[in-house]
Amino acid sequence: MSDDRSNPDRSSDDRSQRVAVLGGGSFGTALASIAADNGFEVRQWLRDPALVEQINREHRNGRYLPDYAINPAVKASSAFEDVLPGAGLVLVAIPSQAFRQVVRQALPWLTPSQILVSTTKGIQEDGFKLMSQLLEEETGFAHIGVLSGPNLATEVAERQLTATVIASDDPLTRTRVQTALGCDYFRVYASNDRYGVELGGALKNVYAIAAGMAAALGMGENTRSMLMTRALAEMSRFAVSQGANPMTFLGLAGVGDLIVTCSSSRSRNYRVGFALGEGRTLDEAVEALGQVAEGVNTVRLVRDKSREEGVYMPIAEGLYQVLFEGVPAREMARLLMRGEQSSDVEFVLSRENVQQDHRDTGGPHG
Numbered sequence: 558m559s560d561d562r563s564n565p566d567r568s569s570d571d572r573s574q575r576v577a578v579l580g581g582g583s584f585g586t587a588l589a590s591i592a593a594d595n596g597f598e599v600r601q602w603l604r605d606p607a608l609v610e611q612i613n614r615e616h617r618n619g620r621y622l623p624d625y626a627i628n629p630a631v632k633a634s635s636a637f638e639d640v641l642p643g644a645g646l647v648l649v650a651i652p653s654q655a656f657r658q659v660v661r662q663a664l665p666w667l668t669p670s671q672i673l674v675s676t677t678k679g680i681q682e683d684g685f686k687l688m689s690q691l692l693e694e695e696t697g698f699a700h701i702g703v704l705s706g707p708n709l710a711t712e713v714a715e716r717q718l719t720a721t722v723i724a725s726d727d728p729l730t731r732t733r734v735q736t737a738l739g740c741d742y743f744r745v746y747a748s749n750d751r752y753g754v755e756l757g758g759a760l761k762n763v764y765a766i767a768a769g770m771a772a773a774l775g776m777g778e779n780t781r782s783m784l785m786t787r788a789l790a791e792m793s794r795f796a797v798s799q800g801a802n803p804m805t806f807l808g809l810a811g812v813g814d815l816i817v818t819c820s821s822s823r824s825r826n827y828r829v830g831f832a833l834g835e836g837r838t839l840d841e842a843v844e845a846l847g848q849v850a851e852g853v854n855t856v857r858l859v860r861d862k863s864r865e866e867g868v869y870m871p872i873a874e875g876l877y878q879v880l881f882e883g884v885p886a887r888e889m890a891r892l893l894m895r896g897e898q899s900s901d902v903e904f905v906l907s908r909e910n911v912q913q914d915h916r917d918t919g920g921p922h923g
């Protein structure tokens with residue numbers, strides 16, 4: 558690969574350490590190729606032996622990224638022992654529902670000096686846990702991070718200019734990820750708000766489903782702009798109630814990712830929403846997609862949590878009713894407009910404020 562993509566800050570020490578990617582989907586594959594473009598030896602783990610064979614022989618992932626040439630330095634395997642020993646950085650790109658199980662299977666080949674980074678934007682039902690929390694729980698390691706931001710995998714694979722965020726309170730994790738993945742078309746910004754960055758990535762999927770639905774229903778740009786704006790307020794309100802820093806939601810992993818996912822027909826969550834807006838059932842929409850749209854599960858978890866904690870989330874509540882209670886999408890959109898708050902910007906600075914506000918206004922569940 559050409560030298561002009563290489564990162565001038567990379568030290569030879571870093572390069573001597575391999576990069577491992579767990580997951581053979583589109584994002585995992587795109588990231589593996591970037592690290593290989595940057596001169597790292599890269600090993601990718603995936604379950605499907607036929608796909609392993611195709612990646613190694615044709616340098617192509619026909620199932621998830623058929624039109625993209627993978628850097629031949631990426632070697633795939635379905636055996637952890639081929640992939641993990643000797644890796645300095647391990648990127649985990651496995652859907653949330655299988656995340657813990659895969660990390661558990663990989664555990665015998667992981668070591669505490671390794672840096673573990675989740676790229677997965679989802680929530681685990683049991684305990685409302687984010688993926689980096691599962692990494693911590695399963696391994697007890699110190700170098701844990703999260704990669705998030707407006708990063709449609711197909712655009713990354715096409716080498717479109719893209720920015721991402723590595724969030725960790727561990728400086729080594731931030732630096733190593735910047736070195737392994739940063740290049741002239743993939744900018745890696747650092748954040749130390751791991752929780753806020755990770756929560757933002759999971760929450761925006763909910764609103765992408767709503768945005769896809771609005772598009773299919775023929776709603777105009779004014780309506781979709783309102784939806785995204787109210788979505789940002791709703792996400793931030795929820796995040797603050799969970800103790801996150803609202804400022805993070807003004808960055809790439811908050812509003813940045815919200816905009817791309819709510820606007821692009823390349824987003825899987827948007828596509829599920831679009832299919833629902835066209836009148837398909839949830840099962841039909843998910844089956845037609847053939848991949849994971851994390852927002853379907855997230856909307857259920859977030860809606861339950863918001864009720865439990867008294868956080869006002871009318872869009873998540875309405876979407877839940879469309880997805881799981883058979884309320885027609887068009888009817889829900891009208892109801893949302895009627896029930897919306899009358900003030901525009903709310904300034905919520907703390908968890909206590911959110912809860913006080915709902916006590917004062919009577920909130921939806923208050």
Ligand SMILES: NC(=O)c1ccc[n+]([C@@H]2O[C@H](COP(=O)([O-])OP(=O)(O)OC[C@H]3O[C@@H](n4cnc5c(N)ncnc54)[C@H](O)[C@@H]3O)[C@@H](O)[C@H]2O)c1
Pocket residue numbers: 580581582583584585586603604650651652653655658659676677678679708709710711848849851
């Ligand atoms: N695709 C994108 O545009 C994109 C961009 C940024 C972040 N992400 C996040 O990254 C995560 C991974 O996304 P992706 O697009 O690479 O892939 P994906 O979500 O489509 O699937 C990832 C891989 O996990 C594998 N998998 C699923 N269940 C498994 C199991 N039980 N055991 C082992 N492997 C299993 C699949 O076979 C596939 O190879 C997602 O959860 C998503 O939130 C995706």
Ligand SMILES: O=P(O)(O)OC[C@H](O)CO
Pocket residue numbers: 678706707708709710762765814817818823824825826827849850851
């Ligand atoms: O395809 P989606 O909807 O999972 O979204 C992909 C990325 O998260 C966009 O940043």
